[in-house]
Amino acid sequence: MLMEDGKVYKIIEIVGSSPHSFDDAVRAAVKKAAESLKDLRIVEVVKFDGRIDGDEIVQYRARVKISFKLLDEND
Amino acid sequence: MLMEDGKVYKIIEIVGSSPHSFDDAVRAAVKKAAESLKDLRIVEVVKFDGRIDGDEIVQYRARVKISFKLLDEND
Amino acid sequence: MLMEDGKVYKIIEIVGSSPHSFDDAVRAAVKKAAESLKDLRIVEVVKFDGRIDGDEIVQYRARVKISFKLLDEND
Amino acid sequence: MLMEDGKVYKIIEIVGSSPHSFDDAVRAAVKKAAESLKDLRIVEVVKFDGRIDGDEIVQYRARVKISFKLLDEND
Amino acid sequence: MLMEDGKVYKIIEIVGSSPHSFDDAVRAAVKKAAESLKDLRIVEVVKFDGRIDGDEIVQYRARVKISFKLLDEND
Amino acid sequence: MLMEDGKVYKIIEIVGSSPHSFDDAVRAAVKKAAESLKDLRIVEVVKFDGRIDGDEIVQYRARVKISFKLLDEND
Amino acid sequence: MLMEDGKVYKIIEIVGSSPHSFDDAVRAAVKKAAESLKDLRIVEVVKFDGRIDGDEIVQYRARVKISFKLLDEND
């Protein structure tokens, strides 16, 4: 998980959502990213927002940036 | 909840608080706004802070922006 | 906890972490600061990020700023 | 339109929308604000975004701040 | 003046002006806000600017954010 | 177009250009993104700039962020 | 128009205006800058705002940065 020397990481931006909490929305984004990418390293929260219905937040959303290792061609 | 064509939304800034968590402070702000406004749409977190007593956070605060639909005069 | 007239406050920047949640990471930072400083007043969240292992966040981190009262020499 | 000495202005944040263009979305926000407020002075664009359907922008949105004169009690 | 638990605060944005100084422009904004709102708590300076005539500043302006307590319906 | 519960969105950054206007440059970016991606949702303008030749803008450019739905593996 | 090696560019900040549109305000700024400067290269939009009269925008304004090539003494 420590960034190795000479390695290059890519950062993608993702919006995760959850009906329960902002933390859950971040976890949803990470889970989704992990379905198609390997060696995820760091998730950074860019923004929290949510959709309201009546007087309740019905969807918690987290815009995050996730970094992962780009494989060398010789790996 | 989807923004309708031609509709105009207003955004207000509010600070909610809770003795329990940052998520709760956001919910408190939404609940309060819903007492006097209708058609709330989105809540965005601007800042989280909190008051400390001793070594504990005794008040979680969330500064948020909340958007709601402005009614047409003919509505 | 209310800022007294004529008092001066110092602000330090700290990164707390937790295996459980962002709120917990903020609390960890406050707890640690309170071990060596007195009269802590406000904690502000600067940034949330986390380390990922596989498809899970294994370490929630909160970068925060904490203010505390600087004692007068006559205190 | 020039800001008079001693006058105080209030600033509100509004999101206007249009099916046609970003300029139109700004104009829609101004038009709406003028329905209930007098002495509007300046509109500042905070952000442009839009909703997409297929490969087209079907709703142009402008988040703006609008300032207007607060009346003196003696006015 | 200390933020009470469970209370919710609203934040408005105002531009005050003065022929004399930036501090005076902030005070003008607060005075004006206090005419129609109760329980003002904090004023934050967002921006200072001014109008020039010849080689003098003839109007000092302060854009500020002011927070005040939203009353509970049972208050 | 409304963000569905539990769905995850990805955000990409693109620069579109047009010889005619900034709005056109935004539309060009959306059109291009739609060639290879489905379920585009929101376009946000990050920056407008342009290339000048003589005293005219010969290329209007829009740097935008576009969000689109990430498909579930079971979709 | 491509930035040449070893060349140095200067950037100036200008506010253009138009009664018609934000794009026009940007073009007015570029036209004006081209009256006294040569080799203009890039215009970047810093901010859009406008003056309102009644319920209409009567002046669209664009604050822009414009870069142009500084001539070598040997040129």
Added chain:
Amino acid sequence: MLMEDGKVYKIIEIVGSSPHSFDDAVRAAVKKAAESLKDLRIVEVVKFDGRIDGDEIVQYRARVKISFKLLDEND
């Protein structure tokens, strides 16, 4: 002082200083700019800082932006 239609304004950045106060430092910047430029319109404060000697501020500094009207060639 009101921005005229079709006029173009230039913005310059200046640091003024004073041994007395931040307001004075702003005024010094305006006074200096007025020595070589006409039709100054607005001064905006970008940053206040100062040099310290012992426990006193011996030089108050204000970094400001000042806008002034660019003359038409036919003026």
Added chain:
Amino acid sequence: MLMEDGKVYKIIEIVGSSPHSFDDAVRAAVKKAAESLKDLRIVEVVKFDGRIDGDEIVQYRARVKISFKLLDEND
């Protein structure tokens, strides 16, 4: 007061307050810092805010950053 070659400076963040003015609040922060630190060099204003009672600012606050020289071990 001029930064010497090879010297290293540390920057601390402090909130000063005054019942009178923002300038005074900055001076209070500097005075306090000078009680325990030597070779203070520059103070930068990060933010001005204040506490309101009724329609008056009863406490002017300045959040500032102050730099001072770190002594070499051989000094």
Added chain:
Amino acid sequence: MLMEDGKVYKIIEIVGSSPHSFDDAVRAAVKKAAESLKDLRIVEVVKFDGRIDGDEIVQYRARVKISFKLLDEND
């Protein structure tokens, strides 16, 4: 290398690293991006940071954004 009319560019965010210098870390990010992408155009530095061991920086890191041309379907 000059941005062609009507072309659309994509921007990706990458973290390069080097044991030697920040410039080298930027070059490493560009080299890696060029392994899988064609027509790279501009690299912008977003942030420099580094890992420390003892009193030395053992890994220089550069977070950069890189733009490259999206091919037309008919190319």
Added chain:
Amino acid sequence: MLMEDGKVYKIIEIVGSSPHSFDDAVRAAVKKAAESLKDLRIVEVVKFDGRIDGDEIVQYRARVKISFKLLDEND
């Protein structure tokens, strides 16, 4: 080089370039500014970017702000 009391400084924005390194690009900007201006004081880096050809940076660019003393009319 120390800012003298009562002096006023102007700040200009310049883009320097070099085929070799970001530091060199900053030096090129300073060298160029010194050809036509006297009493340069401080250079601040605003942004680093570069043009890429193939997998190499062929032009390092530095956008900088440079301050210099404005002469008094009596100097």
Added chain:
Amino acid sequence: MLMEDGKVYKIIEIVGSSPHSFDDAVRAAVKKAAESLKDLRIVEVVKFDGRIDGDEIVQYRARVKISFKLLDEND
């Protein structure tokens, strides 16, 4: 160097300088911090600037943030 679970890190802000290069200025800041602190982890560049004499940069400066581990009382 990897951030351990439950550990808390403190972040300090320092300005390093060098007559040679920006990289050297960062290294100077790290070297100095390492004289009095243990377990330094990450250095982040906040700002590069420099003092100019004639047409040369005679002092490269780097404002950086450095994080280091706060020891537990039981360590």
